[in-house]
Amino acid sequence: MSTETEREILHILEDAIKREQSAQQLYKRGADLASDQEVKRVFTAIAAEEVKHEQLLRDIYYGYKKKLGLKILKSDEE
Numbered sequence: 001m002s003t004e005t006e007r008e009i010l011h012i013l014e015d016a017i018k019r020e021q022s023a024q025q026l027y028k029r030g031a032d033l034a035s036d037q038e039v040k041r042v043f044t045a046i047a048a049e050e051v052k053h054e055q056l057l058r059d060i061y062y063g064y065k066k067k068l069g070l071k072i073l074k075s076d077e078e
Helices: 003-031 037-068
Strands: none
Touching: 003 037
């Protein structure tokens, strides 16, 4: 695999992590605004799933960086 391809994969993973974080915020906001308890429950459950997705993507991202011999900086962990 070319260096350019590997960088693109890392970029896709970084973007996916950011999207999961945005989705978490969206669903948490929905839960905060909802007065209907069922709607609040659904938003809360979906937000929790997004946290799991983010962690899975982070694990893949860090594993991929390690495989490529790239450093994981402190800012990567945020």
